[in-house]
Amino acid sequence: MWNVVTLDGYFEGEKPWDLNFHQTVWGDELEAYSIEQLKTADMLIFGGKTYAGMAEYWAGETGEVAEYMNSLQKIVCSTTLKAAEWNNTTIVQDAVTEIPKLKKEGEGNMFVFGSGQLSDSLIKANLFDEYRLCVAPVFLGKGHRLFDQGLPYQKLKLLTERPLQTGGVILMYSPVSD
Amino acid sequence: MGKLVYLITASLDGYVADKDGNFGWARPTEEVHQFVNDQLRNVGLILMGRNLYETMKIWDEIPTEGTGGPMDGPSPAMNDYARIWRGAKKIVYSKTLAEVTTADTTLERTFDPEVIKKLVDESDRDVDIGGPHLAAEAIKAGIIDEYHLFIAPVMIGDGNPWLQKGLQAKLQLVDTHTFDNGTVHLHYRKI
Numbered sequence: 085m086w087n088v089v090t091l092d093g094y095f096e097g098e099k100p101w102d103l104n105f106h107q108t109v110w111g112d113e114l115e116a117y118s119i120e121q122l123k124t125a126d127m128l129i130f131g132g133k134t135y136a137g138m139a140e141y142w143a144g145e146t147g148e149v150a151e152y153m154n155s156l157q158k159i160v161c162s163t164t165l166k167a168a169e170w171n172n173t174t175i176v177q178d179a180v181t182e183i184p185k186l187k188k189e190g191e192g193n194m195f196v197f198g199s200g201q202l203s204d205s206l207i208k209a210n211l212f213d214e215y216r217l218c219v220a221p222v223f224l225g226k227g228h229r230l231f232d233q234g235l236p237y238q239k240l241k242l243l244t245e246r247p248l249q250t251g252g253v254i255l256m257y258s259p260v261s262d
Numbered sequence: 263m264g265k266l267v268y269l270i271t272a273s274l275d276g277y278v279a280d281k282d283g284n285f286g287w288a289r290p291t292e293e294v295h296q297f298v299n300d301q302l303r304n305v306g307l308i309l310m311g312r313n314l315y316e317t318m319k320i321w322d323e324i325p326t327e328g329t330g331g332p333m334d335g336p337s338p339a340m341n342d343y344a345r346i347w348r349g350a351k352k353i354v355y356s357k358t359l360a361e362v363t364t365a366d367t368t369l370e371r372t373f374d375p376e377v378i379k380k381l382v383d384e385s386d387r388d389v390d391i392g393g394p395h396l397a398a399e400a401i402k403a404g405i406i407d408e409y410h411l412f413i414a415p416v417m418i419g420d421g422n423p424w425l426q427k428g429l430q431a432k433l434q435l436v437d438t439h440t441f442d443n444g445t446v447h448l449h450y451r452k453i
Contacts, residue, residue: 091433091450092276108432219448221432222432223430224430225427226427230275231419235417237418237419238417240415245446251433253435253438255446257274
């Protein structure tokens with residue numbers, strides 16, 4: 085998982101794609117980090133809503149991040165989507181069954197960006213190997229929470245803590261059994 | 263001029279206690295506790311809501327040196343915190359509590375941010391505010407100067423959030439620190 089999240093735990097504002105708070109942490113450091121991260125990826129996984137927004141945004145963009153976003157293999161997890169236009173996309177209906185199979189196939193990292201509902205299912209099924217967050221120095225007050233209420237108790241191991249010049253802090257954890 | 267400080271331990275998903283009020287997962291190691299004490303060294307007044315007061319009042323009986331008292335140990339960091347606690351005045355905010363039993367403690371029915379702001383400005387020492395509901399009133403009034411968030415390496419799913427809903431702010435990151443047990447300290451300042 086990779087997400088920018090506010091101190092009060094929101095990954096977007098009340099309206100879908102309200103990501104204004106990203107501006108508080110975005111900069112050269114985070115862009116370099118994103119590129120390093122994408123270099124290790126062999127697959128990107130999205131829920132239907134995030135996929136639609138990402139496809140619309142990145143398909144016409146250029147630059148190093150855009151090249152990775154457009155060329156990497158993508159999975160969209162959706163029970164309703166009939167066709168996916170963005171380059172190199174496969175539609176998967178049952179994420180919790182299919183993602184463990186896909187994990188075994190490739191060597192590279194698989195990233196889930198955004199995709200709140202999908203992330204919830206994957207957390208509940210304990211399918212994330214790492215949680216990577218950039219904590220923005222902001223209280224948003226309202227919006228959509230990254231970690232929904234009612235998720236199971238989960239102990240974590242801290243892997244990395246890295247402050248950025250912008251005031252963001254990158255935190256990486258892996259789940260550990262109690 | 264003192265500072266108004268909100269220092270708290272939360273889970274990665276932002277809770278200070280689970281929905282049954284349990285916070286055993288947040289119990290600091292000796293290393294974390296010593297570091298927390300160092301942040302609070304200059305505190306001369308502690309502001310608490312009722313729940314936090316009920317949890318904290320045991321510190322009146324924990325010895326400032328050596329062992330004994332109501333809790334096992336206590337460790338050197340606990341002795342050290344007991345000294346900080348004893349050296350500070352306390353105000354408890356509660357509409358329902360009948361009386362307070364600890365030393366140097368007053369009971370107030372309502373929280374007036376302007377009074378506290380003045381008190382902080384006129385004090386040489388810091389003021390520590392605790393309990394997410396009481397802190398929310400101070401955050402709303404924009405009077406908290408420093409935030410010390412300790413993130414415990416755990417997700418607990420539900421409970422009392424360290425930041426109540428509806429609070430808005432942008433802060434400045436001052437520094438960060440990582441502990442052996444995976445706890446992360448994020449230190450922010452009001453802009």
